[in-house]
Amino acid sequence: MTDSVTNKIILSADSTCDLDQELKERYHVHYFPLHIILDGKDYKDGIDITPEEIYQKYYDEKILPKTAAVNVAEYIEHFKPWVDEGYEVIHINLGSSLSSAHQNCCIAAEELGHVHAIDSCSLSTGTGLLVTDAGRMIEQGMKAEDIAEALRERTKHCHASFILDTLTFLHAGGRCSTVAALGANVLKLKPCIEVSTEDGSMNVGKKYRGTLDKVLVKYVKDKLAAYPDIDPSLIFITHSGIAPEYIELVKNTLEETMHFDEIHITKASCTISSHCGPNTLGILFETC
Structure with a gap:
């Protein structure tokens, strides 16, 4: 390099x-x-630990990392x-x-x-x-x-949001109440987490209902329609570990809705993934 x-x-x-x-x-x-x-050991994000190992630790022992x-x-x-x-x-x-x-x-x-x-x-x-x-x-x-x-x-022009498939990990990490997690999971609500362009804080935006495939398509179309001045040079599809067919569905929806010079598919780091849980996916782009 x-x-x-x-x-x-x-x-x-x-x-x-x-x-x-x-x-x-x-x-x-x-x-x-x-x-x-994690479990008393200090790891370096992306070097000696993966999101999958974090998820497995939670499934096996109900332990989440700090x-x-x-x-x-x-x-x-x-x-x-x-x-x-x-x-x-x-x-x-x-x-x-x-x-x-x-x-x-x-x-x-x-x-x-x-x-x-x-x-x-x-x-x-x-x-x-x-x-x-x-x-x-x-x-x-x-x-x-x-x-x-x-x-x-340029920070105010960078737009980040994600669809959460489950609130289990946010709840386990103390970031949402038991009632909210239970209600969203029972009702099959999939909230859109939006990052404020003013200070970077995370807020709950629109709550989608339905299966993940239908929600992801609606979310992508909603986000692209919300901004008239999206920079078409680059957009990210970033996920925390999700089936390839969902990624392809989102990519196809992007291509059918708007032209981008580059669409990059990336996987979220352990720091991000440990808070949002698996099957989280977002599109991230800039406005002019």
């Missing part, structure tokens, strides 16, 4: 940006994994070799309303200098959209300070 030598900028991101390998290599993205604490942010010392260790070599570093964090990673990254950046910490105000490939934006800006030869300013402005 080579880096941008002409203007000496390193592009880095929390592992929760959920890019696929092709985009990660295209834009020379350096990942930093968040921590997954997630932990990268601490200040870890960020300093991550950035310092590049700073010492004269690079500017752009690092894009999981939204600050969801994790203390950005706050820790800012402290490390202030101590080292030459590190530009960006609060994505999003999660998963909502963050990944900003990472690809940064990659293109680096290719265009923009200065790091200008890229950081542009990215902070």
Whole structure:
């Protein structure tokens, strides 16, 4: 993997940006994994634990992991070799309303200098959209300070939402009440979780009813119809582990509804998957 030598900028991101390998290599993205604490052991997200292992642990023992942010010392260790070599570093964090990673990254950046910490105000490939934006800006030869300013402005244009097939994992993690979980599961309600473009907080949007295949088609059409100025260059289909036929259904619905230059299918990191559970799927895109 080579880096941008002409203007000496390193592009880095929390592992929760959920890019696929092709985009990660295209834009020379350096990942930093968040921590997954499961049954007393500390794992690195996406390196030595998978979402499937997390789900199986819950099914077998009703144990869910805790997630932990990268601490200040870890960020300093991550950035310092590049700073010492004269690079500017752009690092894009999981939204600050969801994790203390950005706050820790800012402290490390202030101590080292030459590190530009960006609060994505999003999660998963909502963050990944900003990472690809940064990659293109680096290719265009923009200065790091200008890229950081542009990215902070672009957060309000990155739209992230997901359909949850079950509230079991949100409930088990303490993120929704027993009554809400029971009611949604019994009534076959599948809520749309929307990420605020203002601060990255998660809110419950429309509640869909019916089988997952019908809900996913309706959700995709609703989201595409909601914005008249969608950027057609890139859209993500991101999931936490779901049958291929559902992914293909969503992809076909996208293609029938609107043209996109690139449709990337990516799998959510352990941090994201452990909170939303299996069979979660979302489309994530930018507006102009």
